[in-house]
Amino acid sequence: MIVLDLKVDNFYAFKDFHVNFSYPKKIVGSYIESEHLEGRSNFRYKKVNIIMGANATGKTTLGSMFMDIFNLIDKKNYSYLLDSICDKKKSATFTIEIASDTNKMYRVHCVIAAKKQLEYKYTAEDLSIHVDVVDILTNDSYEICARKLDEMADYKRKTSFQDELDKIEQLYWLFESPLDFYDEYSVPGKDSLFLNILDKVMRALDPAIKSVTKVPNIDAAYAITINNMKIILQNGVKLDTQYLSSGTLAGIGVSRVLYSIMRGKNKFYYCDEKFSYIHSEIEKAILAVMIEKIRPNEQLFFTTHNTEILEMNLPKHSFLFMKKSQYDDESYIECISASSLLKRNTDSLKKAVENDLFGTAPSTELIYEIEELA
Structure with missing residues (x-):
């Protein structure tokens, strides 16, 4: 489309x-x-x-x-x-x-x-x-x-x-906007690609994050390890945001867009000001990956x-x-x-x-x- x-x-x-x-x-x-x-x-x-x-x-x-x-x-x-x-x-x-x-x-x-x-x-x-x-x-x-x-x-x-x-x-289509800053997030499960994208994006945004891992036996649930604490990101469940910066939280939505583009989940992508709290060099790098991975007959805004x-x-x-x-x-x-x-x-x-x-x-x-x- x-x-x-x-x-x-x-x-x-x-x-x-x-x-x-x-x-x-x-x-x-x-x-x-x-x-x-x-x-x-x-x-x-x-x-x-x-x-x-x-x-x-x-x-x-x-x-x-x-x-x-x-x-x-x-x-x-x-x-x-x-x-x-x-x-x-x-x-x-x-x-x-x-x-x-x-x-x-x-x-x-x-x-x-x-x-x-x-x-x-x-x-x-x-x-x-x-x-x-x-x-x-x-x-x-x-x-x-x-x-x-x-x-x-x-x-x-x-x-x-x-x-x-x-x-x-x-x-x-997929829309990600600054209004999507909710305590509850929609995240995919059972796909190692999303886990790997989320892990790399979150660690790039906050060096204090040691890893992002899959929570065993729970679908669409991920553990963000930061300063020896584990913050659980689970589909549709309220997220404890007090230990994550605004830029790091925005990384969750950015990861969703990257994942959708790399899996070809949609045809039309609108990524709206998700980088207000993210360093400009990281924004440029993520945009470059999006452009590299977007497929024929698709469109990115x-x-x-x-x-x-x-x-x-x-x-x-x-x-x-x-x-x-x-x-x-x-x-x-x-x-x-x-x-x-x-x-x-x-x-x-x-x-x-x-x-x-x-x-x-x-x-x-x-x-x-x-x-x-x-």
Whole structure:
């Protein structure tokens, strides 16, 4: 499952928001392998998406929007979207384009009508969903398939939204966000690979951790040995967190993502700011492993504030910068691809960010005004 394009209006803080995850020109000698659909070398997509931006610019919200859409498609339940509507007095829309392993490209167009009155409760009649699909032929590019979908678009069809969503194949995704900082964790069992990943990540994050071992005779339970104490990490059981730092705890979620990528458990991965408490060198190393291990027809989204990642040997189109602008009483979120402004191979991405070419640097004026307070 590959996300190729997303348009959103009136969900969360998104107004007339648009971001595209394809790229037109083949990159020679790219560090990222197979940045196209398997068997469709002209159908190029951004396999790795590094999303950067100041606070409150929509990095986490973008992941939430993806998750709402995926849950709608998977569970055929529109309630996932209702709480995400920003202004219920107006209609809310999204259009998403997805490519599948079976070489099909889907376009899902959804409209939720404006509330008729404040106390009105939404019904299925307020939801309009249309799904169009085309086969991706051997020599097709994303642009060719998008034009085919343009030609067949007919948003006046009258069918149930469940019937429309049934056209789409099974989706597989994994989200890890800073909101996943729970006392209870979901961890796999009976797989030595997860144990080995967890052991190496946790020991890298905290030298005081001597080992991570499997708890005998208990499924999905691991013992973290630190300073001669054993902390038990068990699936669905409250974890004693007082002896582990915030960065070390984040390592549990990071290990889940690494494990899922290395086992090919999912197709779409959204790893959102799991490294706020982790050293930048370890973050770069873990990201490098994720990129190395992600498979064909898979896609990684990775949000970060770590500007050292700009120096990694990645294509410029892998970097997306989110910004929020204020116009009168309205705020707008936009997503800028680095490759849209930096056209030459010699252009320095880090210098562009340092010079705020993308307009994403946070405002510090109000902070310095504190100096003037009595």
